[in-house]
């Protein structure tokens with residue numbers, strides 16, 4: 001991971017130093033800051049890019065499950081894409097109607113499958129015949145019949161080496177399974193893999209995906225993912241929504257029949273709408289290299305150093321108002337634990353920093369807070385939303401009590417063991 005300090009224009013669009021200081025003094029540090037106005041603009045731009053009239057956008061909340069943000073998607077006319085029952089649960093709390101939620105996950109057990117169906121989700125894309133079969137077993141007990149069932153596609157030539165999905169050779173068996181319970185297999189789901197900025201990687205496979213979907217006699221909808229990239233490197237090519245939308249709309253219109261199109265962007269919709277603010281708590285030098293310690297950690301933002309990737313880092317010197325450019329030094333930004341991978345930025349080019357200066361890690365809206373954890377036993381940051389020139393808390397900062405959640409502090413009654421003698425210590 002390499003980060004730098006060249007992004008002033010893009011960044012000041014989100015925040016000024018004065019606002020960053022105000023936010024930190026109001027809500028504390030570290031702090032996830034979301035720009036609601038920018039999020040609405042991004043949603044609008046993506047929506048406009050796909051002109052095909054029967055298109056439904058579903059936000060992939062695997063990237064970010066904050067209810068206040070989900071409500072912005074909802075009020076902008078998008079539904080929700082769920083990878084897990086937890087995504088559905090959060091979506092329902094945010095006010096989505098179950099009919100606005102598409103589920104395309106993996107490996108539900110029977111209880112979870114029932115739960116998903118009882119919540120009333122009506123479009124379900126399955127990853128395996130076993131999951132489709134389980135759904136069909138559970139479904140006949142319900143009266144709801146306007147459910148739409150689909151399969152996730154696995155074709156190594158276009159989906160790569162993926163564990164997810166069903167091969168076209170298995171379609172016949174899948175169709176038989178659904179017909180047995182009086183239902184149709186009406187959808188195909190294509191997912192290209194996450195973070196792809198090469199637009200051609202999507203446009204080149206449209207024809208193959210459509211031809212494959214046409215093998216389903218009851219084909220009614222196409223779900224085209226997911227996976228659209230975001231340009232974390234300010235000087236690298238971005239995913240071209242206009243080109244993608246035009247090509248997909250043209251090809252699907254050419255079919256001459258009404259096929260519902262589902263698009264479920266995650267990262268592309270929300271990555272650029274958030275910044276993680278933190279403060280410098282320690283500075284030391286190792287020869288020419290500046291080692292900056294900050295009050296956040298990779299457990300608060302695990303993506304860059306743990307999973308690879310790149311996020312730009314911007315800094316404000318607390319007391320310095322001069323506009324004279326500072327000399328830049330090779331700098332590591334280190335988290336507040338001793339974990340060997342606790343780097344928020346490595347080999348960044350940054351000015352000499354001091355305790356109290358502010359650092360801003362850009363483009364953390366997707367897979368940021370959502371992938372944060374309690375590893376290292378640091379409570380999670382607060383989240384704040386900026387909208388129409390105001391700010392408000394949308395998730396409280398955790399305190400240490402969260403580390404006790406679900407722990408049994410008093411000794412619980414001893415489990416006496418099974419009557420059938422299955423426990424080895426009896």
Ligand SMILES: Cc1ncc(COP(=O)(O)O)c(C=O)c1O
Nearest residue numbers: 060194195226227228265266267
């Ligand atoms: C089926 C599906 N759709 C959408 C997404 C969101 O992907 P991205 O953030 O790359 O758009 C995922 C992510 O795992 C997914 O599995």
